[in-house]
Amino acid sequence: MSDDDLFGGLAKFGLSNYEIKVYKTLLLKGPNTPTGTVKIAGIPQPRIYDLFSSLQEKGFVDTVTGKKHLYRAVPVSIVLRRQVAWMDNYVNSLEEYVEKYRETEDVKEPYIWFVKGNKNVEDRMKSMFYSARDEIILSLSKQSFLNMSGFISRTIKKGITIALVLFSDSSADVIEKVPKGTILKIRDQKPLEMMMVDRSYILSNLKSGVENSDYSIYLEEDQLMHVLSYYFLYNIWQPSEYRYYPDNGGFYYRFTTIWLACDVIDYYLRLGIKVKGQLSGIYKNNRINITGIIKRVERINGVKQSFFIESSNGNFSVGGKSAILEDVKMLDLEISRL
Structure with a gap:
């Protein structure tokens, strides 16, 4: 990615082309005066104070007063994460509003x-x-x-x-x-x-x-x-x-896809590693949570991908969300070393 493309992404955070040039200059060259910034950034002199004022309001620039004005760039890790946090809150608020006031049911049609x-x-x-x-x-x-x-x-x-x-x-x-x-x-x-x-x-x-x-x-x-x-x-x-390969140390994995879960579990069991599972699934049309020891995997291409978990409530065979041969339809699974 070129420098122009990289810094051009700041436009998505509300910066104009001139503001991007000023912010880039302060990031790379350090704190500077308005005159010094103009010389490096190559922007019109009459615009510089308006640009600094705008960047301050947007949180991208700090200033110190004294015999001469100095401006510095607020570090990327601070200013952009603040923007991202705002965006996350905005997304959550918007989704909550849509969920509350929409007039159609949330039905997933078989569209591509x-x-x-x-x-x-x-x-x-x-x-x-x-x-x-x-x-x-x-x-x-x-x-x-x-x-x-x-x-x-x-x-x-x-x-x-x-x-x-x-x-x-x-x-x-x-x-x-x-x-x-x-x-x-x-x-x-x-x-x-x-x-x-x-x-x-x-x-x-x-x-x-x-x-x-x-x-x-x-x-x-x-x-x-x-x-x-x-x-x-x-x-x-x-x-x-x-x-x-999957990690042989203090491993921890989460799954929603049964064939990937079976592939990783089988890898550990073949190494003689005991695997603990925390399973959420559907059992006899009801939601069930099971914590136990995963004993073995059974995979037949085109027929089944399943594993067997032993818990204090009994032994269960577990398949995917569309399973018909197993006791439990897996929704999600966490595995770790016993």
Whole structure:
């Protein structure tokens, strides 16, 4: 990303082009006088005091008075996080208002939505990172990974599980940039990009699989989610090779997708590691919470992906949200070393 693109993003926080130039100058060159700032930033002299005044009101600049006025940039970590906190509160307030006053039911229709344009696709993927609660499963091209690596790192630090597939376009030096804690697989084929969040949202970048396509499909409907999730399992995940295995230390993972949960649990059990599970699911049409020891995994391609948990209330077989052969339909699961 060029300097212009990087600092140009400040326009989304309400800064004009001239204000961005002033803020950038103070960030990189340190505190300065109006005259000194004009010389470096290359802006018209008559505008400088108005620009400083506006930046002060927006919280981007501080000043000190004395024999001469000095201005300094408020650190990025302070001013932008304050803006983000405001945005989070605004989003929550707006969603609460919509939930209270909307006139239609929140029914997920089996629609496939199209997201057009690479920039819009990337922005949608970034927003999906923010919406994640438990788990993200994704496959990315080299460039998309480089654009998203910061989001992956921050998401892992929140305790959210990241399972990632990279492809042959990602060289060894790129793979080294994968954040610690990622469950990583490598596939020797042309990149095919998909992203699934909490088994609730899925985006598939058609440009990576269809020539001359400039759009992605995005959906939330449960049955279509089920189909695409297993498409990912059989066509991307299973044919790929592990590069970064699940952590063997004091591991902790959260899942909403049964086949990924089974894959990771099976890995630990094969190593002789005892696994504790905290499960939320549906049992005989009622919500149930189970804490216990996961004893084994049973996987038959095209038939079932399930595990067995032993608790003080009995032994239960657990499948996915669409399970019909098991006792419990898994909604979400946390696992840790016993």
